Amino acid sequence: MTATDPSGLAQLRDALRQFAADRDWDQFHSPKNLASALAVEAAELLERFQWLTEDQSRNLAPAELTKVREEMADVLNYLVRLADKLDVDLVAAARDKIELNAIKYPVETARGSARKYGE
């Protein structure tokens, strides 16, 4: 989201700003509402997978993948919009979180165990 990133998330952010401004939708885009919309879109993405087996989810038909891709886009767009409103650098936040998780789940103890997730 800097000058070195003219065509990535910063561009998306700008396009979403324009989109909302053109429609006078900024009034609806409080962080609270955007967080709701993001959760709703994440659930719509989950809906595409809910009755599939894990193996089926690894082998989506092209038409299904197209729909999944659109839901993923919705999630990213609301996330970028929320980050804009809260002045959060998403990629830096994600990098920081990976570092925190590396401490929280040391390789030795976490290896091959889903346990760490549960608690």
Add this chain to the structure above:
Amino acid sequence: MTATDPSGLAQLRDALRQFAADRDWDQFHSPKNLASALAVEAAELLERFQWLTEDQSRNLAPAELTKVREEMADVLNYLVRLADKLDVDLVAAARDKIELNAIKYPVETARGSARKYGE
């Protein structure tokens, strides 16, 4: 972050691949499971806002913003991981979706109305 990865997402993708490989967690990361994890993280983000007014959500205290930023990071990380598994270019998908939405919600009819969302 290079000219071929202007958004920094490819770098995140690689870090997340390494993170999972180091812990032998790839076995848990079916698209179905990643979509669940993404929805769960989106809900954890929403939880930070659920009892706030919209105005309060626009004025988070620094400590609260730090937590919100971490939840946003979790959402992005699972989204990037899912995109990796499904070979989806997130930024391209998001751009395409903005174009689709521009057709779905023409400026003239959508202006200032939350209606378009409802249906």
Add this chain to the structure above:
Amino acid sequence: MTATDPSGLAQLRDALRQFAADRDWDQFHSPKNLASALAVEAAELLERFQWLTEDQSRNLAPAELTKVREEMADVLNYLVRLADKLDVDLVAAARDKIELNAIKYPVETARGSARKYGE
């Protein structure tokens, strides 16, 4: 869900069992999948409210309330179905949780504060 409850949740449970059996859908109804479906329906319910103000959410138009009521029904039906699969007595569980919450959030300290939710 006992003999003293012939027309409430136990009846729903039985109707849902029959519905699934008639369609051979039991194969899809693992607790994992039902929990996903429940989360998806809860998000569809949330979607009806996401762009409303709190006041608007207290004054739904009749047509909108009808849709909200249907989404609430979907949530209850998946919850009852999951409870059936896990042999959980929902009403007893809910009563127990209210008692736990009464300890967790004593009247004196929780009074009028949304804080307790946050942490």
Add this chain to the structure above:
Amino acid sequence: MTATDPSGLAQLRDALRQFAADRDWDQFHSPKNLASALAVEAAELLERFQWLTEDQSRNLAPAELTKVREEMADVLNYLVRLADKLDVDLVAAARDKIELNAIKYPVETARGSARKYGE
């Protein structure tokens, strides 16, 4: 629980009313906020299952089932609270929805297919 409250939900509703009144929490319980809280609890329930296989989800250890039961209780409690605020009869709504679904998914065409869910 009387003959006029066969499901026990009216008793839950009354207990939840008292719980909120004692803590002066009614101010936070707009339908919009309750729908968010419900979605968050449904996601916490899903979190217990997200890394499990479907078979593992059918065979929860007792300690895990206890936690799942608590999350199910949270979902029901917020659902009952929302129904109270919107004056919705949950069991009647659920029955009506089963009838609608019976029309939407006729036995002949829906038999054994997860397709009907997808669209």
